[in-house]
Amino acid sequence: MGAVSCRQGQHTRVSAPQKGGNIQGPWAKGWKSFWCGMGTIRSGLEELWVLQRHQEPLQPVPLPLEKPLSEWPVPQFISLFLPEFPMRPVRGQQELKILGLVAKGSFGTVLKVLDCAQKAVFAVKVMPKIKVLQRDTLRQCKEEVSIQRQMNHPFVHSLGDSWQGRRHLFIMCNYCCMDLYSLWSAVGGFPEASIRLFAAELVLVLCYLHDLGIIHRDVKMENILLDERGHLKLTDFGLSRRLSQGARAYTICGTLQYMAPEVLSGGPYNHTADWWSLGVLLFSLTTGKFPVAAERDHVTMLASVTHCKSEMPASITQELSLLLHELLCQNPLHRLRYLHHFQVHPFFRGVPFDPELLKKQPVNLVMDTQYTSGLESVPFKDFDCDLESWVHSISADSLL
Numbered sequence: 241m242g243a244v245s246c247r248q249g250q251h252t253r254v255s256a257p258q259k260g261g262n263i264q265g266p267w268a269k270g271w272k273s274f275w276c277g278m279g280t281i282r283s284g285l286e287e288l289w290v291l292q293r294h295q296e297p298l299q300p301v302p303l304p305l306e307k308p309l310s311e312w313p314v315p316q317f318i319s320l321f322l323p324e325f326p327m328r329p330v331r332g333q334q335e336l337k338i339l340g341l342v343a344k345g346s347f348g349t350v351l352k353v354l355d356c357a358q359k360a361v362f363a364v365k366v367m368p369k370i371k372v373l374q375r376d377t378l379r380q381c382k383e384e385v386s387i388q389r390q391m392n393h394p395f396v397h398s399l400g401d402s403w404q405g406r407r408h409l410f411i412m413c414n415y416c417c418m419d420l421y422s423l424w425s426a427v428g429g430f431p432e433a434s435i436r437l438f439a440a441e442l443v444l445v446l447c448y449l450h451d452l453g454i455i456h457r458d459v460k461m462e463n464i465l466l467d468e469r470g471h472l473k474l475t476d477f478g479l480s481r482r483l484s485q486g487a488r489a490y491t492i493c494g495t496l497q498y499m500a501p502e503v504l505s506g507g508p509y510n511h512t513a514d515w516w517s518l519g520v521l522l523f524s525l526t527t528g529k530f531p532v533a534a535e536r537d538h539v540t541m542l543a544s545v546t547h548c549k550s551e552m553p554a555s556i557t558q559e560l561s562l563l564l565h566e567l568l569c570q571n572p573l574h575r576l577r578y579l580h581h582f583q584v585h586p587f588f589r590g591v592p593f594d595p596e597l598l599k600k601q602p603v604n605l606v607m608d609t610q611y612t613s614g615l616e617s618v619p620f621k622d623f624d625c626d627l628e629s630w631v632h633s634i635s636a637d638s639l640l
């Protein structure tokens with residue numbers, strides 16, 4: 241059975257001890273033995289621990305780049321995160337102003353920021369280095385950035401920038417004012433025309449990822465952002481990995497309610513697992529509720545998913561009901577998973593599977609895109625200060 245790294249709901253993640261044969265195990269072993277063998281690495285990490293213990297709330301800390309980085313070797317608490325997270329000159333960071341808190345994810349904090357130079361609004365995910373190392377997720381973080389940098393698709397949220405400070409890693413993307421979960425929470429079930437458009441866009445996205453040999457592993461409403469016209473952008477590649485055709489994965493990871501039975505059981509599984517998650521997502525958009533209620537762990541969740549026969553409401557068309565059945569198919573070999581499966585599916589009759597044509601279609605949803613923040617923008621001189629204290633000082637009302 242693979243390692244467990246599941247998220248149980250919106251912005252929560254549960255990690256359990258790992259066993260071998262997964263993407264985290266060999267890496268963890270690798271860098272720990274590397275650490276033991278190299279005194280300089282130990283001292284670099286110790287420095288990181290010391291920094292963590294002695295940090296003071298909101299006290300600007302000089303970034304290493306204030307000193308010329310010509311010193312050699314580069315301190316390990318910097319080099320470990322290279323090249324995906326390069327150092328940035330302090331001046332560059334001072335052009336960013338925090339507009340508010342977007343979400344407190346399980347791994348980091350997402351902030352809404354204004355780039356004064358570009359006069360554009362971005363979302364910046366901030367992850368403390370110490371947590372990344374403590375949880376053995378260094379390789380995952382680097383993979384997240386490397387995969388997102390590779391993305392070039394109208395329905396995928398591409399990477400704006402990534403960099404590191406002394407204590408934190410930063411991932412910056414364009415800001416989207418709405419995510420599908422918030423919209424779903426507000427409106428409940430969606431009309432079939434909207435579901436058809438969302439589904440077609442997601443089919444194109446998943447086919448694009450899988451053709452590149454990437455499995456997302458966390459397709460869920462919270463990770464689908466909406467642009468100002470209501471078209472979607474898949475985001476959060478924090479659990480994604482490269483998996484070539486024919487290869488198999490074993491890590492139990494994702495968000496419990498969206499995880500395919502073969503993922504919950506510890507594999508082997510492949511890209512087809514993402515199509516199950518799409519089935520859960522479309523079922524929830526259609527009915528306003530999840531096909532299977534959340535359980536406390538993956539073992540109980542597997543039992544529920546295996547024995548559950550998701551009842552389709554009588555109100556939905558046969559075509560949609562068929563699509564949901566064929567996505568929520570227990571046997572991954574019989575699950576819909578190729579573009580041609582969807583192109584000829586009766587639910588998608590007349591739908592052009594072309595991103596440019598889909599983007600021209602109107603999304604008939606009431607979307608309040610006029611966001612007004614209760615917060616004044618805060619000049620953020622040092623993105624590497626103690627963000628935890630800053631986040632706690634913001635009242636829940638000011639969550640965006």
Ligand SMILES: Nc1ncnc2c1ncn2[C@@H]1O[C@H](COP(=O)(O)OP(=O)(O)OP(=O)(O)O)[C@@H](O)[C@H]1O
Pocket residue numbers: 247250251252253342343344345346347348349350362363365413414415416417418419462463465475476478
């Ligand atoms: N570019 C963005 N614009 C607007 N909101 C965003 C953006 N990026 C992320 N978010 C919001 O922040 C939330 C958390 O982001 P993300 O999933 O990347 O962090 P995470 O630490 O991996 O969270 P979790 O582990 O809970 O999934 C997202 O679900 C989304 O609602």
